[in-house]
Amino acid sequence: MSAPPLLDVRDVSKVFTMGGVLSRKQIRAVNEVSFALSAETPEIFTIIGESGSGKTTLARMILGSDVPTSGELKFEGRDIAARRGADRLAFMARVQPIFQNPFEAFNPLKRVDRYLASTARRFLNARTEAEMEGPMDEALHHVGLSLKEVKGRFPHELSGGQLQRTAIARALISKPSVIVADEPVSMVDASLRMAIVNLFKRLRDELGVTIIYITHDLATAYYISDRIIIMQKGHVVEMGPARPILDAPQHPYSQLLKRSVLSFDDAGRGLITRSGREEVDTSAEALVKGRLEPAEDGRLVRVG
Amino acid sequence: MADDILTVEGLKAYYQMNYFGVEREVRAVDDVTMRVMANEIYGIAGESSSGKTSFIKVLAAAIRPPFRIVDGRVTYRFNGKPIDVAHAGEDEIAKIRWKHLSYIMQGSMSVLNPVRRVRSTFEDFAFRPMGLKRDAFWEAVEAHLARLHLEPGVLRAYPHELSGGMRQRVTIALATVCRPEFIIADEPTTALDVVVQKDVLAMIREVQQALGSSVVFVTHDMSVHANITDRLAIVYAGRIVEEAPTRTIFTAARHPYTRHLVASLPRIGDTSPKPSLEGRPPSLAEPPAGCRFHPRCPIAVERCRREVPVLEERPGGHRVACFRADEALPAEKILNVEEPLS
Numbered sequence: 001m002s003a004p005p006l007l008d009v010r011d012v013s014k015v016f017t018m019g020g021v022l023s024r025k026q027i028r029a030v031n032e033v034s035f036a037l038s039a040e041t042p043e044i045f046t047i048i049g050e051s052g053s054g055k056t057t058l059a060r061m062i063l064g065s066d067v068p069t070s071g072e073l074k075f076e077g078r079d080i081a082a083r084r085g086a087d088r089l090a091f092m093a094r095v096q097p098i099f100q101n102p103f104e105a106f107n108p109l110k111r112v113d114r115y116l117a118s119t120a121r122r123f124l125n126a127r128t129e130a131e132m133e134g135p136m137d138e139a140l141h142h143v144g145l146s147l148k149e150v151k152g153r154f155p156h157e158l159s160g161g162q163l164q165r166t167a168i169a170r171a172l173i174s175k176p177s178v179i180v181a182d183e184p185v186s187m188v189d190a191s192l193r194m195a196i197v198n199l200f201k202r203l204r205d206e207l208g209v210t211i212i213y214i215t216h217d218l219a220t221a222y223y224i225s226d227r228i229i230i231m232q233k234g235h236v237v238e239m240g241p242a243r244p245i246l247d248a249p250q251h252p253y254s255q256l257l258k259r260s261v262l263s264f265d266d267a268g269r270g271l272i273t274r275s276g277r278e279e280v281d282t283s284a285e286a287l288v289k290g291r292l293e294p295a296e297d298g299r300l301v302r303v304g
Numbered sequence: 305m306a307d308d309i310l311t312v313e314g315l316k317a318y319y320q321m322n323y324f325g326v327e328r329e330v331r332a333v334d335d336v337t338m339r340v341m342a343n344e345i346y347g348i349a350g351e352s353s354s355g356k357t358s359f360i361k362v363l364a365a366a367i368r369p370p371f372r373i374v375d376g377r378v379t380y381r382f383n384g385k386p387i388d389v390a391h392a393g394e395d396e397i398a399k400i401r402w403k404h405l406s407y408i409m410q411g412s413m414s415v416l417n418p419v420r421r422v423r424s425t426f427e428d429f430a431f432r433p434m435g436l437k438r439d440a441f442w443e444a445v446e447a448h449l450a451r452l453h454l455e456p457g458v459l460r461a462y463p464h465e466l467s468g469g470m471r472q473r474v475t476i477a478l479a480t481v482c483r484p485e486f487i488i489a490d491e492p493t494t495a496l497d498v499v500v501q502k503d504v505l506a507m508i509r510e511v512q513q514a515l516g517s518s519v520v521f522v523t524h525d526m527s528v529h530a531n532i533t534d535r536l537a538i539v540y541a542g543r544i545v546e547e548a549p550t551r552t553i554f555t556a557a558r559h560p561y562t563r564h565l566v567a568s569l570p571r572i573g574d575t576s577p578k579p580s581l582e583g584r585p586p587s588l589a590e591p592p593a594g595c596r597f598h599p600r601c602p603i604a605v606e607r608c609r610r611e612v613p614v615l616e617e618r619p620g621g622h623r624v625a626c627f628r629a630d631e632a633l634p635a636e637k638i639l640n641v642e643e644p645l646s
């Protein structure tokens with residue numbers, strides 16, 4: 001029997017209930033999403049899609065910070081939600097998050113090096129200052145910072161870019177096998193962005209880390225991804241090998257996405273126009289009725 | 305000038321801190337002079353931690369210790385009446401907030417109260433300035449939300465019940481619903497997918513044009529600047545190094561840093577390794593002497609280490625701070641900044 005996948009996401013859905021008793025509303029944030037990541041071949045698995053399409057919700061379920069309403073998520077063959085105590089801690093060391101907004105990810109009242117130290121203490125069982133600082137400094141160097149630079153600083157004393165690099169360093173401390181990176185480069189400039197995605201490639205190639213890369217940036221998605229899924233309103237609309245899909249997307253939403261990437265051709269002419277999103281059928285009902293069908297290049301496309 | 309709505313002169317603003325008896329000064333805004341005219345979108349670009357947010361915190365009169373204004377003036381003219389927000393009292397500033405001047409902060413949680421529904425925040429900030437009857441007010445708010453692709457349902461949500469991009473759009477809606485004359489926006493579209501981003505940018509442009517208002521738009525994303533700004537300033541290590549009509553920046557930039565930025569713009573389908581600027585971003589606590597870009601500049605000369613280049617006016621509303629702005633720069637130097645020449 002072959003080993004179970006590293007991560008197995010099977011028919012996962014998440015429904016939120018919002019509003020008070022009188023005006024209760026159900027939100028289907030994630031709808032029957034399935035995919036598996038192999039233990040043998042580390043990869044960069046990218047999730048792109050509409051704002052509010054359930055990417056962060058999916059990431060939270062993979063991290064075990066939220067439980068699915070239905071469906072299963074397994075890490076190395078075992079249910080993520082069922083892990084408790086030391087078992088859960090071991091899982092958390094192996095699957096590390098990097099979040100969307102560094103301003104929200106850090107406790108504003110805690111010095112950032114303390115935050116890194118608590119991660120070292122928790123996962124590496126480091127006790128002395130020296131035991132903690134070695135791995136912290138090493139992790140910070142991976143992202144182009146050093147302990148000297150962040151020591152004693154509060155989150156608000158660092159820029160968005162510096163904070164985000166610190167967040168990535170924190171995730172590297174426990175030497176994880178999966179990193180779930182939720183918009184890790186949104187806040188940083190193009191040059192740093194390339195440095196960070198190149199770092200992801202290195203983590204994949206040299207350390208065998210699988211990266212789940214959630215992003216709105218199609219250029220870096222194209223540049224580093226092995227596989228990609230495109231989401232709209234909680235549904236996967238297209239999924240498969242990244243470059244063929246981004247070169248020639250087939251689902252109308254994927255096509256709209258590619259069309260909407262800003263170009264430089266008319267720089268400074270102030271000609272920006274609307275995306276034409278309304279012309280693409282985006283009704284939730286249509287998506288629910290559709291199903292994923294195999295198409296060329298080994299991709300799946302939602303039809304019907 | 306009559307058309308200026310904002311004039312900034314010789315502005316210096318530093319973070320002055322004391323760590324266990326050691327003085328530390330971060331010179332995040334160091335001698336900035338610029339102006340914003342009525343009816344334009346003025347962009348500010350620059351790498352992470354170059355001081356963009358710090359600068360516009362001063363413009364928005366939203367500074368707090370240890371951040372201090374060390375020198376300079378920041379003068380707005382609303383209805384022809386000048387007010388220097390670098391020196392005005394809190395009550396004077398309160399009078400212009402939201403109605404004349406609105407500020408979209410980087411990181412959208414800051415204005416949204418985590419324990420109150422979005423609806424209450426709209427009521428607190430927008431109801432009085434808009435001066436409408438209750439029904440008409442909510443109708444206007446909902447119509448405005450729709451332009452940002454948000455359903456009226458978001459009003460009932462608590463901030464944590466919204467996705468990152470939805471929260472960001474709620475903040476944009478808050479800042480634009482009162483149709484202020486001057487909007488300051490710090491990375492307002494970084495958390496949005498490209499489809500929604502395009503529509504939000506188009507909305508900001510439409511609101512700006514309809515009212516003839518002014519916008520200061522900060523982002524590190526050059527593709528956003530290309531599509532929405534009229535004029536663009538490039539900031540490096542707390543200073544403006546180049547400023548010009550946006551088209552000029554993209555087609556005829558003179559500063560080596562700007563030329564590197566423009567030459568290395570990312571495009572989909574491009575898998576060639578992208579060169580990043582060698583060397584580290586400078587520390588604003590100990591900025592390099594002379595031209596702050598000199599340690600990373602491919603055409604630096606001895607003079608650059610000693611003297612500070614001033615932001616000099618050229619034809620076509622173009623300002624550049626570089627001793628060698630007229631030098632031709634071969635493509636490989638723009639792109640591959642390996643070792644600084646001496």
Ligand SMILES: Nc1ncnc2c1ncn2[C@@H]1O[C@H](COP(=O)(O)OP(=O)(O)OP(=O)(O)O)[C@@H](O)[C@H]1O
Pocket residue numbers: 016017018027028029049050051052053054055056057058100464465466467468469470495496497
């Ligand atoms: N705790 C919650 N309670 C209620 N609804 C929620 C909660 N968290 C998320 N949602 C809703 O679930 C949907 C998906 O949100 P999610 O944050 O997963 O989107 P996203 O794809 O990450 O979007 P973005 O690109 O804007 O970050 C949204 O409609 C959001 O309002």
Ligand SMILES: Nc1ncnc2c1ncn2[C@@H]1O[C@H](COP(=O)(O)OP(=O)(O)OP(=O)(O)O)[C@@H](O)[C@H]1O
Pocket residue numbers: 156157158159160161162187188189319330332350351352353354355356357358359370371410524588
């Ligand atoms: N409250 C603070 N106390 C001390 N230093 C600060 C504070 N806020 C910012 N800084 C420092 O000021 C410099 C400029 O930061 P700023 O946030 O203005 O950069 P930015 O250009 O907006 O960067 P980003 O693109 O990453 O948002 C950075 O070196 C940062 O560490």
Ligand code: SF4
Pocket residue numbers: 559560561595596597598601602603604605608613625626627628629
């Ligand atoms: S040539 Fe000199 S002045 Fe011009 S950018 Fe380079 S270092 Fe600065």
Ligand SMILES: [Mg+2]
Pocket residue numbers: 055056057100182467468469
């Ligand atoms: Mg999200």
Ligand SMILES: [Mg+2]
Pocket residue numbers: 159160356357358410490
């Ligand atoms: Mg900033």
